[in-house]
Amino acid sequence: MKVTAIGTGYVGLVTGACLAEMGNHVVCLDVNPEKIRILNEGGIPIHEPGLDAVVRRNVAAGRLQFTTDVDKAVQHGTILFIGVGTPPDEDGSADLQYVVAAARSIGQRMTDYKVIVDKSTVPVGTADKVRAAVKEELEKRGLGGMDYSVVSNPEFLKEGAAVEDFMKPDRIIVGSDDEQATLMMRALYAPFNRTQDRMLVMDVRSAEFTKYAANAMLATRISFMNELALLAERVGADIELVRRGIGSDPRIGYQFLYAGAGYGGSCFPKDVKALVKAAADTGIPLKVLTAVEEANERQKRVLVDKVVERFGADLTGRRFAIWGLAFKPNTDDMREAPSLVIIDELTRRGATIAAYDPVSMPETARVLGPRDDVALVERADAALQGADALLVVTEWKEFRTPDFDAIKAALKQPVVLDGRNLYDPALMKTLGFEYRGIGRGLLA
Ligand code: NAD
Ligand code: UDX
Structure with missing residues (x-):
């Protein structure tokens, strides 16, 4: 499948590299040119055990690319992961400006059906905001009727064990209110489900909530x-x-x-x-x-x-x-x-x-x-x-x-x-x- 990871930090880079490892063609996008330069020169901007080998192997196989070119990245993927930061605002709430900006950049450029996946940790209701931001941008282009889905797929990896956690997840939570998107997410994650079906499909809000509930419990x-x-x-x-x-x-x-x-x-x-x-x-x-x-x-x-x-x-x-x-x-x-x-x-x-x-x-x-x-x-x-x-x-x-x-x-x-x-x-x-x-x- 063709996948784009928007945001090439801990989550975006691990997601992109591990999905490429399963045979998908992945483009990782970041607004930080320094990060992309390091990756394109064969380096890894973070210390994460095992990640360099996965990245190197998949770059060499032509399945993993890094870019700052938003047009190219949005055109590439049918499934677009948003994995940008959601840092705390002054009042402690999650600052969604980067998520919404990523959603807008998709709406400004997409020309065919996309599954837009919220991978970042985001409060309940964010998928609605992402959907609205994409729609607004499409309408500005006179493409208000264009079809797309917004899915929640929170990430549970731990730093220091990120590759292992992604490759052998305890569970894969998919929040989806739409059958076509659910089928595509099932297909994407099928290789991670071979011994046991680890995918839990639920409504979008419950999926968004699950991520916070898990971290809060721990x-x-x-x-x-x-x-x-x-x-x-x-x-x-x-x-x-x-x-x-x-x-x-x-x-x-x-x-x-x-x-x-x-x-x-x-x-x-x-x-x-x-x-x-x-x-x-x-x-x-x-x-x-x-x-x-x-x-x-x-x-x-x-x-x-x-x-x-x-x-x-x-x-x-x-x-x-x-x-x-x-x-x-x-x-x-x-x-x-x-x-x-x-x-x-x-x-x-x-x-x-x-x-x-x-x-x-x-x-x-x-x-x-x-x-x-x-x-x-x-x-x-x-x-x-x-x-x-x-x-x-x-x-x-x-x-x-x-x-x-x-x-x-x-x-x-x-x-x-x-x-x-x-x-x-x-x-x-x-x-x-x-x-x-x-x-x-x-x-x-
Ligand atoms: P990070 O800060 O390492 O990376 C985020 C990246 O997104 C940065 O490189 C930034 O330049 C890029 N970015 C910002 N806006 C962009 C845009 N519009 N287009 C393209 N790139 C853009 O963040 P992280 O640690 O990977 O976390 C990302 C999200 O995943 C957060 O919501 C976090 O809570 C969640 N999460 C993190 C972990 C973890 O262990 N780090 C685990 C699970 C979930
Ligand atoms: C955490 C969650 O575990 C992971 O599922 C989620 O996706 C992201 O947040 P992470 O922050 O990378 O992962 O590391 P984690 O191993 O959970 O440790 C977090 C903090 O808790 C560390 O400071 C660690 O020292 C501390 N910790 C962890 C303890 O003090 N005691 C413990 O028993 C476990």
């Missing part, structure tokens, strides 16, 4: 565990044992129960805010979800609280090593990363930082800009020298079994504050560390 689990972790510390329980104890109940399950330094990324924070705002606007305040967001804001400061508890509120002259800057492992994405809050809070109190991340150093440098109080170092051990404590913020694999003797020798005092519960508190004690994890009341 964020709720995390904030819930983070709050329990705070309590566990006070009452002398270990949240890691509690996690296993409750996760073994199949009604609860093990996934997304890890207490930590707070959730970040380009989805949970913005989607929770957007759902809270949309609900409030309709007169149904979401009390649970409002608390989820508040708990997360507090959680992002939990490591800072531990620093202040140990070293006092005035951190002038102190230096802290930070391991892990990206909002999660296997990505260079810094959007809403807890590390940024921690860096901000510690430096505001007078501290300096030496920070390391396996892949997000360039992105961190771009986001932070030039700073005298933050040194971005090229190796994990280089961050430690002369630091008052090590803070672990992202659970990259290379931090899991470090050389503890070397850490001890390099730090001014052997203080490790572990925001992802990577280390065994009993072992750390034996090794002579002052160790604090998250919610490990009994042992640390």
